[in-house]
Each structure stands twice: as C-alpha cells, then as structure tokens.
Amino acid sequence: HLILYQLDNVIFQWSSAFSDVNISILGTLTGKSDIKEMRNYIRLIPFAGYIGVAFVSVLLYVFRGYVGYLFAKEVELILYIEELTPFIIVYAQFESSMVLFSSIVKGLGKYELATKYNLIAFYIIGLPCAYVFAFNFQLEIAGVWLGIMVGQLVLALLFIVEAADLNLEKAVAEIKAAAEAELSLIHISEPTRQAEISYAVFCLKKK
Numbered sequence: 001h002l003i004l005y006q007l008d009n010v011i012f013q014w015s016s017a018f019s020d021v022n023i024s025i026l027g028t029l030t031g032k033s034d035i036k037e038m039r040n041y042i043r044l045i046p047f048a049g050y051i052g053v054a055f056v057s058v059l060l061y062v063f064r065g066y067v068g069y070l071f072a073k074e075v076e077l078i079l080y081i082e083e084l085t086p087f088i089i090v091y092a093q094f095e096s097s098m099v100l101f102s103s104i105v106k107g108l109g110k111y112e113l114a115t116k117y118n119l120i121a122f123y124i125i126g127l128p129c130a131y132v133f134a135f136n137f138q139l140e141i142a143g144v145w146l147g148i149m150v151g152q153l154v155l156a157l158l159f160i161v162e163a164a165d166l167n168l169e170k171a172v173a174e175i176k177a178a179a180e181a182e183l184s185l186i187h188i189s190e191p192t193r194q195a196e197i198s199y200a201v202f203c204l205k206k207k
Helices: 002-032 035-062 064-070 075-107 111-136 140-164 168-188 195-206
Strands: none
Touching: 002 035, 002 075, 002 168, 035 064, 035 075, 035 168, 064 075, 075 111, 075 140, 111 140
C-alpha cells in the first residue's frame, strides 16, 4: 500500500504544484478585481497541470516494469507493483482533476464550500465504497483505492459544476465585502490589542 501511495504521489505533486500556483494567482487577481485575467488563469493553469500530469503518467506506464525495483527485491512484489501501476495511474487522473479544479474554488476564498464537498465525496460516498469493494467484493487493497477513486470522481464533478456556474464578478464583490467587514472588526478591537497590532492598524488608517 505504501509503495502504491508513493507512485501516486509522484503524479500528485505535479497537480498539487499547479493548484498552489492557481490559488495564489487567483487570490492576487481578486484583490485587483482583474476579472479578465482571472478567467484566463482559470482555463490556463488546470490545462497546464494536466499536461504535466499526462507527461509523468506516460513515463510511469512506459517504465512500469522497472518501477518495482526501486522499492523491492522480491520478484512477486515487483510483479504486483507492475500489475497495479496502470490502476494507480488512472487513480491519479481523478485525483489530479479534483486538485486542479478545487484550486479555482479555493483561490476565490471558498474554503468552507471546499470542505463541505470533501466531506460529501470522501466520508459519505468514498469510504463506504472502499469498504464494500475491499471486503464485500474481496478486492483488498485495490478495493480501497477504487473506493477512494469514486470519492475523487464525485469531488471533481462537484468542483467542475461549481467552476462552470461561477460568477466571478459576484465572487470578487463578496470577497471584498468580507475583507472590509474583517477590517472593521480590527478597528473595533484595537484598544484591547497589543502594541504591534495597534501600530499596524494605525498605519492602515493613515493609508
């Protein structure tokens, strides 16, 4: 299981890196209210991420017969890794889709929504499916991965629907309104705060 996780992690790191970049860029552009550039990056970053994921996936598939030698010496285990590598590659595609599309929602500050979707996809759907596949269908480790894959597919679809129905102008307005409300709270609590924070608020007021 740990070996398969490491193989998945090789692909996952690519999608995770592009996801972090997308979150950072969308956060910056939200502050600037640059809707046009936001739309461009919402399309560009996931596409670039998929290219990176596809490249690594192809390499793993081509050299799947040699991958096992990096982790084990037993012939039986090496053959088992070779047999399951294509399955892990497919699994990683669902995982990458989930990560890349979630970056759009997270980049717009909708972490609460992302958390709710995660709870629905993994704990309500994914884990029960993993249990059924692993024990009822006796697929063992493959069943656990298959159940999690179902959860990732559901999560990816939820994020895709959310991204397709996204109103960027409304989202940016909501984020700015929330930021202004938080700044107001800082002013209210200023007398009870430490000197360093009070000085920071003073500088904000001067601006």
